[in-house]
Amino acid sequence: MGLRIVPGTANPLLAAAVARTLRTELVTYELDRFPDGELRPVVDHLRGDDVYVIQPTGPPVSDHLVELLLLLDACRRGGAGRITAVLPYFIVMGKFAGPPGWPVTAWRSSARFPGDDEGPVLRGSRTLWAVLTFAGQ
Numbered sequence: 641m642g643l644r645i646v647p648g649t650a651n652p653l654l655a656a657a658v659a660r661t662l663r664t665e666l667v668t669y670e671l672d673r674f675p676d677g678e679l680r681p682v683v684d685h686l687r688g689d690d691v692y693v694i695q696p697t698g699p700p701v702s703d704h705l706v707e708l709l710l711l712l713d714a715c716r717r718g719g720a721g722r723i724t725a726v727l728p729y730f731i732v733m734g735k736f737a738g739p740p741g742w743p744v745t746a747w748r749s750s751a752r753f754p755g756d757d758e759g760p761v762l763r764g765s766r767t768l769w770a771v772l773t774f775a776g777q
Contacts, residue, residue, distance in 0.1 A: 641688045641689055641690060642689050643662065643664050643689070643690050643692070644664070644667050644686060644691045644692070644720075645658060645659045645662070645664055645665075645666050645691075645692050645694060646666070646667045646683060646692065646693045646694070646711060647659075647667075647694055647695075648695025648704065648708055649671065649695075649704075650695050650704045651694075651695075651698075651728075654694060654728065655694040658692075658694060667686070667691075669681055669684070669711075669714070671707075679707055679710055680710070681711050682714060683711070683714040683715050683717075684718050685718065685719075686715055686718040687718075687720075687721075688719065688720075688721040689720055690720075690722050691715050691720040691723045691724070692724045692725075692726055693708065693712060693715060693725050693726065694726045695707060695708040695726075695727060696728050697727050708725060708727070
């Protein structure tokens with residue numbers, strides 16, 4: 641049983657950097673894209689391995705999220721012992737100068753930075769990593 645890193649297509653450089661840091665190779669897999677936009681990833685030879693799928697959920701969010709879910713399923717079908725989804729993404733949060741009680745969707749769509757004339761002011765940001773682990777088989 642070994643450590644395996646499966647990179648999503650959203651940020652292959654990040655997955656390569658993680659694999660290099662952990663001194664392991666990236667898993668190569670087939671990702672078929674059909675004319676109608678559907679995806680079919682095929683990941684083989686993971687029998688009993690501890691698999692980490694790295695897929696940020698940046699724009700286009702829906703495409704990257706669906707790809708992640710399909711990769712998780714492909715790893716399960718490939719025989720992974722344990723599957724962990726790593727979802728790094730950049731999120732802008734913090735205090736903002738806007739009317740109290742504004743819904744997040746309102747200020748996210750009209751956000752501005754200090755120096756702009758209209759909209760709430762975003763102050764501060766942070767990077768958030770979500771890690772989800774699934775038992776294989």
